[in-house]
Amino acid sequence: MKVDLTSGFAYLSRKNKFLSIPILGLICITFYFNSFAIAEGLDRGFIYSKQLSELSTDRRVIIDTRSAWKYFIGHIPDSVNLSDWRDFTEKEGVPGILIKNKTEIAKKLSALGIDKSKEIIIYGDPLDPWRIDGRIYWMLEFYGFSNLYLLDGGVDQWSQSGGAISRGKQFDTVTTSLQAEDILFNWNISADKNWIKQRLGSANLAIIDNRIEKEYKGSTPYGSPRGGHIPGAKHIDWRDFFNQQGQLKSKPELLSILNKNGIQDGMEVVVYCTGGVRSAMAYFVFKYLGFPVRNYDGSWWDWSQDLDMPIENS
Structure with missing residues (x-):
C-alpha cells in the first residue's frame, strides 16, 4: 500500500491544529540539515x-x-x-x-x-x-x-x-x-624530505604518521631500509578517521581525534605513510576539515633510505 504523507499530515492537522506547526517545523529542520550536510560534502570533496x-x-x-x-x-x-x-x-x-x-x-x-x-x-x-x-x-x-x-x-x-x-x-x-x-602541478599540496627536514621542530607544523602503530615504532613490513618515524611525528592510523563500514566519521569525532594529538586550527599539516598512499586518504580528511595540508608521496620509503635524514624509534 502506498503511504500518502500529505494526506496523513492533513488528517493530523484536522485532529489538532496545533500539531501541524511542530511537525512542519521538524520536517523543515530535517530537510535543512540534510541539505546542509550534502552541500558541505560537495564543498569539501564528498x-x-x-x-x-x-x-x-x-x-x-x-x-x-x-x-x-x-x-x-x-x-x-x-x-x-x-x-x-x-x-x-x-x-x-x-x-x-x-x-x-x-x-x-x-x-x-x-x-x-x-x-x-x-x-x-x-x-x-x-x-x-x-x-x-x-x-x-x-x-x-x-x-x-x-x-x-x-x-x-x-x-x-x-x-x-x-x-x-x-x-x-x-x-x-x-x-x-x-x-x-x-597538467599544472600543485606544489602547495605536496612535500618532499628536504621540505620537511627544514621545518623539523616548527611549532606550527604537525607531522602525522598514518601507518599502523608497529610501523611507527620500527617495524618494516614493506622493506624500508630503516625502521622508525620522522622526529616529532605524531601517530594517527588513517583508519581512525573512518567507521567500520569505511565511511568518514562525523566532524566532532574527527576534531576530537586531532585535539587529543595536539593538532589545532591554524597549524599546517604534512602527512606520510610508506609510499604516500594511506596518507593520501588522511590528506583528504585534513582537507575536509579545512587544514592546509601536504602529502609526502615518497614517505617512509624515501626518508628511511637517506642516511642524512634523522629518525626516532620511541
Whole structure:
C-alpha cells in the first residue's frame, strides 16, 4: 500500500491544529540539515550516491580504484578501472614518487576519459587497507584538477542506495583531448624530505604518521631500509578517521581525534605513510576539515633510505 504523507499530515492537522506547526517545523529542520550536510560534502570533496545518480553521463567520469577482479564482479555503470596507483609513479628510484612528465601524464589520463571539463568521481573499496581512492584523489589534485569528489561509502553504499551495478569488463572509453599543457602541478599540496627536514621542530607544523602503530615504532613490513618515524611525528592510523563500514566519521569525532594529538586550527599539516598512499586518504580528511595540508608521496620509503635524514624509534 502506498503511504500518502500529505494526506496523513492533513488528517493530523484536522485532529489538532496545533500539531501541524511542530511537525512542519521538524520536517523543515530535517530537510535543512540534510541539505546542509550534502552541500558541505560537495564543498569539501564528498559526493553522495543520490547526487551521483543525478549527474548526467556527459558531465562526469567515474573512476573505480578497486582491483580488476572486483571491478569485473560488479561496478558502477560507465566507471573506468584504475586499480594500480603505481602506474603514475617513477619506475626508477624510490617507490611512490609521482611521475612529472606532463606528456606521459596527459596521455594516461586522456585514455581514461579524463579531462578538465567534467566532474571526476572516485570510489574504492571502503575496507581497503591502503584506500587507493584517496591516493588517486590527491594525485589528480596535484596534477591540477579541482573538480574532484570521493564517493562516500564507495560502491557498497551506492548499491545499498538502490544504484545499478554493471558486471564484466570495462567498456571502451573515449580518449579525451587532454594535453600536456593542461597538467599544472600543485606544489602547495605536496612535500618532499628536504621540505620537511627544514621545518623539523616548527611549532606550527604537525607531522602525522598514518601507518599502523608497529610501523611507527620500527617495524618494516614493506622493506624500508630503516625502521622508525620522522622526529616529532605524531601517530594517527588513517583508519581512525573512518567507521567500520569505511565511511568518514562525523566532524566532532574527527576534531576530537586531532585535539587529543595536539593538532589545532591554524597549524599546517604534512602527512606520510610508506609510499604516500594511506596518507593520501588522511590528506583528504585534513582537507575536509579545512587544514592546509601536504602529502609526502615518497614517505617512509624515501626518508628511511637517506642516511642524512634523522629518525626516532620511541
